[in-house]
Amino acid sequence: xxxxxxxxxxxxxxxxxxxxxxxxxxxxxxxxxxxxxxxxxxxxxxxxxxxxxxxxxxxxxxxxxxxxxxxxxxxxxxxxxxxxxxxxxxxxxxxxxxxxxxxxxxxxxxxxxxxxxxxxxxxxxxxxxxxxxxxxxxxxxxxxxxxxxxxxxxxxxxxxxxxxxxxxxxxxxxxxxxxxxxxxxxxxxxxxxxxxxxxxxxxxxxxxxxxxxxxxxxxxxxxxxxxxxxxxxxxxxxxxxxxxxxxxxxxxx
Numbered sequence: 001x002x003x004x005x006x007x008x009x010x011x012x013x014x015x016x017x018x019x020x021x022x023x024x025x026x027x028x029x030x031x032x033x034x035x036x037x038x039x040x041x042x043x044x045x046x047x048x049x050x051x052x053x054x055x056x057x058x059x060x061x062x063x064x065x066x067x068x069x070x071x072x073x074x075x076x077x078x079x080x081x082x083x084x085x086x087x088x089x090x091x092x093x094x095x096x097x098x099x100x101x102x103x104x105x106x107x108x109x110x111x112x113x114x115x116x117x118x119x120x121x122x123x124x125x126x127x128x129x130x131x132x133x134x135x136x137x138x139x140x141x142x143x144x145x146x147x148x149x150x151x152x153x154x155x156x157x158x159x160x161x162x163x164x165x166x167x168x169x170x171x172x173x174x175x176x177x178x179x180x181x182x183x184x185x186x187x188x189x190x191x192x193x194x195x196x197x198x199x200x201x202x203x204x205x206x207x208x209x210x211x212x213x214x215x216x217x218x219x220x221x222x223x224x225x226x227x228x229x230x231x232x233x234x235x236x237x238x239x240x241x242x243x244x245x246x247x248x249x250x251x252x253x
Contacts, residue, residue, distance in 0.1 A: 021202060022074075022076040024198065025076040025077065025080050025199065026079045026080050027080075028195050028198065028199070029080055029083070029084050029199070030083055030087040031191055031195065032187070032188045032189075032190075032191030032195060033087055033188065035185045035187040035188055035191075036091075036184075036185040036187075037090070037094060039185055040095065040098060041094060044098050044101070044102065045102070046094070046095040046099055047183050048181075048183015048184045048185075049091075049171075049183065049185075050170040050171050050174045051092060051095050051120065052120065052170035053167060053168075053170050053171055054089075054091050054092050054095075055120055056163060056164070056166055056169075056170065057084055057085075057088045057164065057167060058088050058132055058135075059135070060163040060164035061081035061160075061164070062085065062132075062135065062136050062139065063139065063156060063163065064077070064078075064081045064157075064160040064161070064164075065078065065081050066139060066143045066156060066160075067153065067156045067157040067160050069147065070147050070152075070153030071154075071157060071209065073209060074206060077208070089128075089129070089132070092125060092128050093125045096123070096124065096125045096128070097125070100123055108123040109121060109123050109127075110122055110123065110124065110127050111127035111130045111131050112127075112130075143156065154211075157209055157212075158211045158215075160211075161211045161212050161215035161216070162211070162215050162218075164215065164219065165215035165216070165218040165219040165222070166222070167219060167222070168189075168192065168219070168225070168226050171184065171189075171226060172229065175226065175229045175233070176229070180233050181226075181229055181230045181233050181234070186230055189226050189227055189230070190227070192223045192226075193220065193223040193224065193227065196216060196219045196220045196223055197220055199216055200213060200216030200219070200220060
């Protein structure tokens with residue numbers, strides 16, 4: 001009787017923990033960008049944030065959604081991708097508006113120019129939306145044609161999580177170029193690290209596809225490398241290295 005009573009108590013507790021973990025997976029990924037969004041909005045300066053982070057996450061989550069059609073995984077991971085895509089579009093909108101308002105004399109560039117030298121350095125938010133829709137349409141059509149191929153589906157899943165694992169690389173490289181982490185939200189990176197650690201443990205415990213766990217660990221290592229940059233550049237300030245780049249690439253767009 002005591003065992004039955006204890007089991008009756010544990011069942012709802014387990015259910016609450018499962019719901020909490022699922023909720024953390026769905027919304028936890030966007031939390032790190034809240035302080036960065038607020039900092040950019042407050043300072044009207046987006047130079048410390050690389051919008052290539054947005055590009056990486058948009059590509060990764062679009063591919064993950066397409067992977068779901070070939071190999072169904074837990075719905076919280078699917079909803080996480082949808083929420084993340086919306087968040088990255090909001091970040092792009094803010095960064096584009098701030099950059100354009102600060103650089104009134106900059107030459108206007110658009111997605112329709114098809115100029116690779118200025119890829120992802122466009123002047124309007126609608127150009128980024130057009131690019132995302134084009135990528136989604138092309139990859140969606142290819143996935144539809146090859147959906148019956150298990151090799152294609154597994155490769156698609158690997159590309160999705162590996163791309164996401166490279167999330168911190170643009171920020172890591174930008175910090176290296178600037179020899180500084182000024183303008184980057186340290187809170188954002190700390191939240192990246194804690195969130196990616198939780199996410200990787202979640203993948204392992206819930207027996208998600210193997211690609212998810214391996215690339216989750218890689219993502220944690222990149223986060224730690226960025227935190228080491230914060231320590232290094234704050235303790236031992238260095239002068240930025242001079243490097244040649246076209247005007248649009250010298251800023252974190």
